[in-house]
Amino acid sequence: MNRIWVVGMGPGSEEQMTLQAREALADCDVIVGYTVYVELLKKLWPDKEYRTTPMRQEAERCRMAFEEAKDGRKVAMVCSGDAGVYGMAGLMLELAKEYPDCSLEIVPGVTAALAGGALLGAPLGHDFAVISLSDLLTPWEKIEKRLRLAAQADLSICIYNPSSRKRAGYLKRACDILLESIEEERVCGLAVMIGREGEYSEVLTLRELRERQADMFTTVFIGNSQTRKIGGRMVAPRGYRI
């Protein structure tokens, strides 16, 4: 059996990788991934062989990994954050039936909700939802419905892919949906370039968030009704009596 590791590399820095992830990346012959993340890894392992595809060529990227493994090489398919959460693990498992001589090992990692949460404080200390605003593969109506119901459920919400060049107004549209049931002063947060140069976080209100430009390196946090700003940080309390 040719083994392929599908590795969640965490937000970007080596120190936020798990030992298992670092070991898989250090041991493999070939690292396959999206161009931006592969650039981060080249600094750590300059002598590895790298194979990349740009965004929107995910299936090609996965097939590339299987083809390399078929040739008997140790392959790591790398994902930023976790291997599963909006990562390649699902697509790799879907394609695996075409490559019966390959087996997959999924290596989890620290996704942006957790790393960005730590930067901001503890915005996900109680029940929460993770919702992506990317409508490349999901109808916008479905995204709207999820935002609306998550807000009604009083879940904290972590928003991935809040914006991109082609989707400049999406975060504002999302905030308008949330404002149907959430007050303007709700505590929210932003985490930008987590674990990378230029790392930045900010606690702000939902009204302020609505006016912000986000990019694809931003993760957004919407508080639940109990979320507070404490000592400059964002905290969703679990409810312990103190």
Next chain:
Amino acid sequence: MNRIWVVGMGPGSEEQMTLQAREALADCDVIVGYTVYVELLKKLWPDKEYRTTPMRQEAERCRMAFEEAKDGRKVAMVCSGDAGVYGMAGLMLELAKEYPDCSLEIVPGVTAALAGGALLGAPLGHDFAVISLSDLLTPWEKIEKRLRLAAQADLSICIYNPSSRKRAGYLKRACDILLESIEEERVCGLAVMIGREGEYSEVLTLRELRERQADMFTTVFIGNSQTRKIGGRMVAPRGYRI
């Protein structure tokens, strides 16, 4: 300033810790935590000093950490999984104002949703909610409402604390709520003792899940309408065309 690290140690095994978490635990003088998790760490660092409190004494545990740090010692407050997700980071931040000479650093970790997800396949490959069934600090009506709305939103759902001795029927009650809007054949999953001896996972239907006894070392996954069982694993596809 006396620094305290609030460390997400991951599910249990050393290899699923981040480098940053391992470093914080290796460097500190005292490790404070819940008895069960501290036992796992004693195997790795038998010579550390450990301070523990049982469950339901979380505030005391946090004060213990601050008091140790006030005495000038390097302290790590350890949480299983992530530091924030149902962890101690929130409570530590709430208490921090009483200890102005201490500063907190939050170290994120691989929470059970991610580690259990990797074990099962990719059950959280698209939007999802994380909901705890523990009603120690949250009214059961609120938990029911969150389950109901998350199911209506077609989010995958990861359930923490599905059961305990005192809450033996809670998972069944949760399944009955989900069955109001989800079909009996919906693909679900269980991950037990993640990263520890006796690790086990299983893909099953919502109908089958309803009949299961879960314990506090079980994490439960409910598929969304697109989730499928592929090669024995649980996959929530992101929607890529293949």
